Each structure stands twice: as C-alpha cells, then as structure tokens.
Amino acid sequence: MRKRLTKATIMVILVLTVLGVCSGCSEIWFKDKTSKSPDYHPIVSDDGSGSDNNSSEEHDSPNTVYATFVLELRMPTDEQETEESDAFAHSKLNGELICSWEIPFFGNTLYESVKKFFERRPDSITFRAEQHKFYMFRECVLENGEKYNLETAYVAVDGKYSYCANHQSLLGADGIAGTDDDVKIVVLVYEGWLN
Numbered sequence: 001m002r003k004r005l006t007k008a009t010i011m012v013i014l015v016l017t018v019l020g021v022c023s024g025c026s027e028i029w030f031k032d033k034t035s036k037s038p039d040y041h042p043i044v045s046d047d048g049s050g051s052d053n054n055s056s057e058e059h060d061s062p063n064t065v066y067a068t069f070v071l072e073l074r075m076p077t078d079e080q081e082t083e084e085s086d087a088f089a090h091s092k093l094n095g096e097l098i099c100s101w102e103i104p105f106f107g108n109t110l111y112e113s114v115k116k117f118f119e120r121r122p123d124s125i126t127f128r129a130e131q132h133k134f135y136m137f138r139e140c141v142l143e144n145g146e147k148y149n150l151e152t153a154y155v156a157v158d159g160k161y162s163y164c165a166n167h168q169s170l171l172g173a174d175g176i177a178g179t180d181d182d183v184k185i186v187v188l189v190y191e192g193w194l195n
Contacts, residue, residue: 028166032166041171071100075095083161086161098148110165114165
C-alpha cells in the first residue's frame with residue numbers, strides 16, 4: 001500500500017511539474033484549423049486565369065489578386081446586445097473606427113493571416129495562447145504608439161461572434177478562396193465585452 005501511495009505521489013508531482021513548466025509555453029497542443037503549410041490564396045477567375053500554386057514568391061507579383069478580408073478596430077458604443085448563447089452583453093459593432101486594414105488570406109485561419117500581415121509592419125497585433133488550445137487577440141499597437149489591450153475585445157466575423165482566431169476559418173464551406181462564403185469583415189471592438 002505504501003509503495004502505491006509513493007508511486008502515485010511521484011506521478012502527481014511529475015505531472016504538476018510538467019504542467020507548471022509548460023504553463024509559460026505559448027504553443028497550441030491540440031488540433032485546430034491552421035494549415036500545415038500556410039501560404040497566400042490567389043483568386044482564380046472564371047476564365048481560368050490566376051493560379052492554384054500558392055508560392056510565396058507569387059505574393060510579390062503585381063498581377064496576382066489575392067483573397068482578402070477587412071480587419072477593423074472599433075471603439076465600443078453605449079448600445080449593447082446579448083447573443084442567444086451569451087451570458088454577458090457586448091457592445092454593438094458600429095462604434096467609432098480606430099483603424100482598418102485589408103489583409104490577404106494566408107493559411108486557413110484568421111490567426112495565420114493577421115500574424116503574417118503584421119510581421120514586418122510598424123503597427124502590430126499580437127496574440128496569446130490560452131489553455132494550449134486557443135489563440136486569443138492580445139494587443140494592438142498603432143504606428144503612432146497608441147496601445148489597445150485586446151484581452152476584452154469583442155470579436156465578430158461577418159457580424160457574428162468569433163470565439164478564437166486559430167479556429168476561425170477564412171474559407172467558407174467550399175474551401176475555395178474568392179467565393180461568396182469567404183470571410184469579408186472582422187471587427188474587434190475594443191473593450192467590447194461590457195460585463
């Protein structure tokens with residue numbers, strides 16, 4: 001009996017140690033919707049022009065058109081609403097516009113595209129990993145140095161609540177870039193959760 005308790009105690013200590021060490025890790029451990037080999041998504045037109053080859057060099061080509069979405073950072077409003085499944089109210093999406101970006105689709109998810117877009121820019125949007133499953137918006141720093149903590153931002157994709165960035169697919173059900181079911185607009189409402 002004593003040996004079993006000792007082995008169990010050692011196992012608990014090892015598990016807690018591993019969890020403690022990894023609590024500072026900022027990586028996703030579980031399957032999400034990100035691409036194994038992310039790249040840009042050129043739009044293939046009806047006449048067959050365009051390309052299915054998503055090579056990175058193509059992104060610099062002036063003749064290639066890429067699928068894009070608009071990302072807006074907005075102030076909260078006094079008007080609020082509560083979704084069917086929400087316990088808390090959030091601001092409506094029509095607050096004062098702080099900044100807006102047109103972002104090319106990169107990979108499959110909102111997370112991949114935003115992260116890639118801000119890699120070499122003077123402004124930035126960053127993420128943090130939560131529960132090793134989700135990438136949540138963390139902070140926005142504009143070119144002029146203004147900072148916005150996005151930890152309590154309300155995130156809406158095409159007018160509907162979006163839980164987290166690495167599970168938010170940009171391509172619609174057909175999986176093809178440049179079609180009607182793609183993501184069109186993502187709104188981050190600064191301090192948009194009101195409770």
